[in-house]
Amino acid sequence: MTDSVADTEAIRRYVASIYAALSFREGGQPNWDMLRGLFWPQAQIVEIRRGETTSHTPAEFIAALRSRIAHGELRAMQDRETGATIKVQGDLAQVFSPFEGRRDAATVRGVNAFQLARQGGRWLCLSILRSEEPARNEERRVLPAVAPPDRPPPRRPGGPPPRYRR
Numbered sequence: 001m002t003d004s005v006a007d008t009e010a011i012r013r014y015v016a017s018i019y020a021a022l023s024f025r026e027g028g029q030p031n032w033d034m035l036r037g038l039f040w041p042q043a044q045i046v047e048i049r050r051g052e053t054t055s056h057t058p059a060e061f062i063a064a065l066r067s068r069i070a071h072g073e074l075r076a077m078q079d080r081e082t083g084a085t086i087k088v089q090g091d092l093a094q095v096f097s098p099f100e101g102r103r104d105a106a107t108v109r110g111v112n113a114f115q116l117a118r119q120g121g122r123w124l125c126l127s128i129l130r131s132e133e134p135a136r137n138e139e140r141r142v143l144p145a146v147a148p149p150d151r152p153p154p155r156r157p158g159g160p161p162p163r164y165r166r
Contacts, residue, residue: 007088014038014123015095015114019079023101026076029069035062040117040124048131078102091118109133 021035039058046055056064068074079101087094095114100107110132116123 004088007093008086011086011088011093011095011116011123012084014116015081015084015097018114018125019081019099023078023080024076025078026104028076030065030077032062032066038125040119040126043125044127046127046129048129075104076102079108092116093118093123 017034018038021031021038024030036058041058043058044055045058045061046053065074079099082098082100084098085096093114093116095112095116097112097114098110099112100109102108110130113129114125115127117126118124
C-alpha cells in the first residue's frame with residue numbers, strides 16, 4: 001500500500017471514529033473519552049446553523065453537548081458520512097464530509113469540513129467547520145468553480161482553447 005493510500009484509509013477511519021464518538025441512542029451518551037482524544041486541545045469546532053455561527057474548543061463543545069443532553073434538549077444523535085473528498089499534503093489533510101443523521105426524531109443533512117494534522121504518527125483534528133443544509137424553502141447558492149492561479153481555466157467542451165496573456 002502506498003503512503004497516500006495508507007493516509008487516506010487512516011483518515012477515513014479517523015473521521016468515522018468522530019462520527020461514532022458523537023452518535024448515541026436515546027438514553028445513552030456520546031463516547032466522551034474517545035471524543036476528547038480525537039482533537040488537538042486548541043482545535044476549533046465552528047457550527048453554522050440558521051445563519052448563526054458559533055465557535056468552540058473541544059472542551060467547550062463537549063460541555064455544551066453535555067448540557068443539551070442533561071436538559072433534555074437532545075435525547076439521541078446518529079450521524080453517518082455519505083461520502084467524502086480527502087486531500088492530503090504531507091502532514092496536513094482536508095476532508096469534505098457530507099453527512100446525514102437524526103436528532104431525536106428529526107432528519108438532518110449537512111457537511112463537515114475537517115482540517116487534520118499528523119502529529120506523533122497519528123491524525124488529530126485542528127478544526128471542523130460544520131453546516132447543516134438549509135430548509136427546503138431556503139435558496140442554495142452554488143458558486144462556479146475557479147481555477148487556481150497557477151493552472152489554466154478549464155476548457156469548455158467543443159470550445160476553443162482559452163487565451164492567455166503573457
